[in-house]
Amino acid sequence: MIIVLKPSTTNEQLMNFTSMLKDKYNVKVNKWDGVQSTVLGLIGDTTSIDIEYIDAQDIVESVKRVQEPYKKANRKFHPDNSVIKITDTVSIGDGSLNIMAGPCSVESEEQIVAVAKAVKKSGATILRGGAFKPRTSPYAFQGLKAEGLELLKIARQETGLPIVTEIMSASHIELFEDVDIIQVGARNMQNFELLKELGKTNKPILLKRGLCATIEEWLMSAEYIMAGGNDNVILCERGIRTYENFTRNTLDIAAVPIVKRLSHLPIVVDPSHASGKSWLVEPLAMSAVACGADGLIIEVHNDPAHALSDGAQSLTPEQFDGVSKKIFALKNAMDNQV
Numbered sequence: 354m355i356i357v358l359k360p361s362t363t364n365e366q367l368m369n370f371t372s373m374l375k376d377k378y379n380v381k382v383n384k385w386d387g388v389q390s391t392v393l394g395l396i397g398d399t400t401s402i403d404i405e406y407i408d409a410q411d412i413v414e415s416v417k418r419v420q421e422p423y424k425k426a427n428r429k430f431h432p433d434n435s436v437i438k439i440t441d442t443v444s445i446g447d448g449s450l451n452i453m454a455g456p457c458s459v460e461s462e463e464q465i466v467a468v469a470k471a472v473k474k475s476g477a478t479i480l481r482g483g484a485f486k487p488r489t490s491p492y493a494f495q496g497l498k499a500e501g502l503e504l505l506k507i508a509r510q511e512t513g514l515p516i517v518t519e520i521m522s523a524s525h526i527e528l529f530e531d532v533d534i535i536q537v538g539a540r541n542m543q544n545f546e547l548l549k550e551l552g553k554t555n556k557p558i559l560l561k562r563g564l565c566a567t568i569e570e571w572l573m574s575a576e577y578i579m580a581g582g583n584d585n586v587i588l589c590e591r592g593i594r595t596y597e598n599f600t601r602n603t604l605d606i607a608a609v610p611i612v613k614r615l616s617h618l619p620i621v622v623d624p625s626h627a628s629g630k631s632w633l634v635e636p637l638a639m640s641a642v643a644c645g646a647d648g649l650i651i652e653v654h655n656d657p658a659h660a661l662s663d664g665a666q667s668l669t670p671e672q673f674d675g676v677s678k679k680i681f682a683l684k685n686a687m688d689n690q691v
């Protein structure tokens with residue numbers, strides 16, 4: 354339930370009203386302060402609340418029920434875009450375009466440092482690299498694990514780029530303490546125990562869309578993290594399974610404007626996993642920016658032919674430089690249009 358308060362509401366009236374709602378109806382009250390008004394979002398079982406009684410209160414401008422099952426992730430509860438601060442100079446959702454770039458897997462210090470330096474030069478603001486890898490085959494390279502996290506930190510030290518890397522188990526959270534953004538991969542989008550544990554941290558979480566997840570299921574996974582008290586969620590559209598098999602997945606580009614309408618959370622797009630083909634990364638990245646994505650996550654490898662994972666969809670640093678130039682030219686053109 355959403356309650357919009359009149360601009361004339363005093364602090365005391367607000368406190369009394371909020372306490373009454375909590376005591377009488379046993380709900381949580383989420384407050385959002387806008388320039389024009391204050392919006393209260395009620396979370397919990399609101400079925401017994403008499404909407405007419407609320408509407409009749411002096412300080413209430415309007416009241417309506419929210420049908421969607423996600424509340425904290427719902428734009429109705431938080432009309433402004435959420436801005437997720439990563440470092441003093443990098444924020445996601447503030448209107449800028451952030452590119453996360455780097456290899457699928459961290460393979461060695463030389464590799465991750467070289468790629469980090471190259472992508473930074475080409476405009477990436479965040480370094481990606483998998484240390485714990487979710488592979489379809491148990492016989493495939495599983496990642497360098499804890500050592501991979503240490504190598505990412507070396508690359509961060511060398512370049513100043515914050516790092517994003519995937520977590521696969523709640524039991525690893527302590528290992529990720531010094532990571533800037535924790536990625537929840539597509540395969541773990543509905544690992545609810547993991548989401549609940551991440552909700553207890555204050556880390557930015559990059560939540561990838563599940564392979565077969567609807568947008569509502571994806572937003573409900575964001576809700577799990579937020580319900581625990583961590584509002585720092587960034588969504589990532591990375592393609593879904595359809596009957597088309599030319600590409601690895603089908604990029605649901607409409608998810609970008611749909612998520613923007615339904616939620617206040619930032620959304621980035623992963624054209625690498627969406628397509629599985631390096632030559633498709635540029636056009637898909639361009640379409641994501643044109644649709645209003647807050648960022649991109651792109652796989653870049655110094656030697657894609659010998660990559661230990663996802664070489665076919667990885668760009669060389671030179672190719673990434675070309676794609677990045679086009680992406681920023683498009684973003685500038687969009688920002689400067691009259």
Ligand code: PEP
Nearest residue numbers: 483538539540561591626
């Ligand atoms: C990845 O980013 O390397 C990855 C495994 O992605 P996804 O979870 O989208 O498949």
Ligand code: MN
Nearest residue numbers: 457652662663
């Ligand atoms: Mn990958």
